Amino acid sequence: MLKEKEVIIIGGGAAGLAAAVACQEKGIEDILIIERNAYLGGILNQCIHDGFGLEKFNSSLSGPEYAQKYIDQVKEKKIPFLLDSMVIDLSTQKEVTVINRQGLQHYRAKVIILAMGCRERTRGAISIPGTRPAGIYTAGVAQELINLKNYMVGQKIVILGSGDIGMIMARRLTLEGAEVVLVAEKLPYSSGLPRNINQCLYDFDIPLLLNHTVIDIKGNGRLSEVTLAEVGKRGGIIPKSKRKVACDTLLLSVGLIPENELSRQAGIVLSLITAGPEVDERGQTNVPGIFACGNVLQVHDIVDNVSLEAEYITEGILDYLQGRISESQEIKMTLGAGLRYVVPQKIFTIKDTIFSFRVNQPGKKKTLVFEEDQKLIKKKYFPRVNPAEMLRVKLSSSELKDINKLKVKLV
Amino acid sequence: MERKFVCIICPNSCQIKVEYENKTIKKIIGAQCPKGEAFVKNEIANPLRVFVGSVKVTNGNFKLVSVKTPIPIPKKYLKHIGKLTHSLEVEAPVAIGQTIALNLLNEKIDLVATRKVNKIIN
Incomplete structure (x- = not known):
């Protein structure tokens, strides 16, 4: 029997939990989190050192404490989740096959959120x-x-x-x-x-x-x-x-590799550099209705940014569910000197957009420059850059207005 | 004297230069926030760190409960506290923030749980 859901989230770690809570807060009711482990929280459970949550909670938490903040919200909001349950198949039609102690189960969702995290080399x-x-x-x-x-x-x-x-x-x-x-x-x-x-x-x-x-x-x-x-x-x-x-x-x-076997099955195009799905300004992959966030999209160094990214993509998910995504012309993105990658890789609609970057090598006194041909759109100064640290910059819809192509470089 | 520090308080990892004589600080350069200044002052006077480790749990859904010191402790005690955690044991259930040990080494070093552990009913 095929069970219908509005949103299915694959993975109950930092990204999946934050996405679930944010979806619910936006009024999406019919959510299911699928987690293959016996507990929610993912990799945070084993990260017992402190230093998590400085941005989100303004305190230095251990991994299990950080996870518990979201687990408590999931339980309070009564968001359904499956534990000990492994997704073994994901289709382009957003059909999900799950295996657990109850046997095989089939779901279909309007929206899939990929939040499977990454694994080690x-x-x-x-x-x-x-x-x-x-x-x-x-x-x-x-x-x-x-x-x-x-x-x-x-x-x-x-x-x-x-x-x-x-x-x-x-x-x-x-x-x-x-x-x-x-x-x-x-x-x-x-x-x-x-x-x-x-x-x-x-x-x-x-x-x-x-x-x-x-x-x-x-x-x-x-x-x-x-x-x-x-x-x-x-x-x-x-x-x-x-x-x-x-x-x-x-x-x-x-090194860490985003875990994208399911994404491949669903026909999702992956970036050769990030090893995660190529996404647009909403975190949507090339398959309409399939979104990605957290380490499955790009390997993060700070969990607070994973939570923020997961929350950010739920804006686009709400637009998608309410039929508000009208694809206009694609803004072509190109990557200039000094940068290894930029996420999102594509932009279709003009909205406030957060861009994430990693630099090629350590450097001092660098400026990130966004330009269209020679016209400066935005720049941001960094006293220090390091490949280990992801850079995040927000461009407002007014800054992105009337642009046909966008080039980013580090000078 | 002059020493360079990398602040460990947040991911900004500020590189801070301190000029000092004996333990009197003359100049602090490079801290982006007051926490960084406080950090280097401690580094020169008495370096402090939060200890994190784990303690055995009986009858829990996890075998171990992670613990930390609620406040940073002198760095020199870290290894000793690590050793002491091996001999501690606690019974499930455990709540986040629950006190696991008090006044270790007679230095007012406490340990609190940082993981919720449920009791398993056999």
Whole structure:
């Protein structure tokens, strides 16, 4: 039997919960959240460190506290949700197939919100050679084991990649009594937030080796050593820099990939750069009525921005449900120097629009410039830019009025 | 003397330069807000951090409850508090904000729960 819903939200993490609450507040009644885990809150449940909610709640919360604020609202507003339920199929017609203990269930919705989050890159994704011993984890899996399952992952730890989760795990493992030998980062700069380098590594005298990577893994049964090498200016290994580091555990914090298998099934066009759906100014994908927000759209560094993005797209969802989206001509967006990507990738209608960016490399005293041909539309100054930190800029409908194309660059 | 700090209070990660002699601060440059100034003053006098960790729960829908110190504590105690959390145990249900430990190390260091844990009825 096909059950009809107004809005189905796939994923009950930070993005899905905020989207659900915002939809309900806009008067949308018939909502269903589908979550594959046994609890709502997604990855926030295992992020027990503080620093969440500074923008949304003006206080420094832990991940579970931040999630609970939204879970409480979902329960108060009596928004229905399914737990232990996995969406296994999503069609262009917005039909959703769910599997759980009750068996297979079929739904159809007027609007689908993609809020599936992202997953980690693994050893396989970066092809580290060597043997295949136990003791190699992605940082987030180690975080789940330690913070939720009460398993310690090891005692002498090397971390490859300086993403935020890797650095946060360096501190966590140290406080749990393990020795974190070093953090190696292939790039000449950290891929995490500067404050985490400070409070997670330097506070505990954990060295951060930039321009270094792991080139070999040894261990019979359990990991026993990794080979570390310096990366030269052109990306190759400097042979004489090779050295062996004894350890029983290797954590990988080498990037996150939006989880878009369902999006592909539904025929949604994905960006090659963000690995998330290409969306318009409302967060709508190329399939009318399917919207995306949070880490499935673009990997965020701050959860407050995930919540804000989820709330933002519900404006467009309400317009869609009430038939207020009239597609005018597309404004062509182009990306100039200094930027890796911009979201949204397309603009069809003129409304107040939030643009998100990531820069190519760290820099100081930079200006983000929006222009049409040579005409300046808007500029915003940043004392410091960092690929680890997403930039967000709002353009008002009056600034976007009468524009046919829009170019963004960093100068 | 001069020292550079990266403020850890918020994601702005302000880079703050401090000129000081002994523990008397002469000049603070680069803080975008008063919290940054307060942070570097503490960094020079007595660095403070919020401790976060976890404590075992019995009969709960989670095996562990995450905890934090309600206020930042001297940095030098972090590892010691981490060790102490291994010997603590609490019975479900646990509410967010519930006190899990009081006056650890006789230094007025408390731990409060940051996760809601429901009791499992067998």
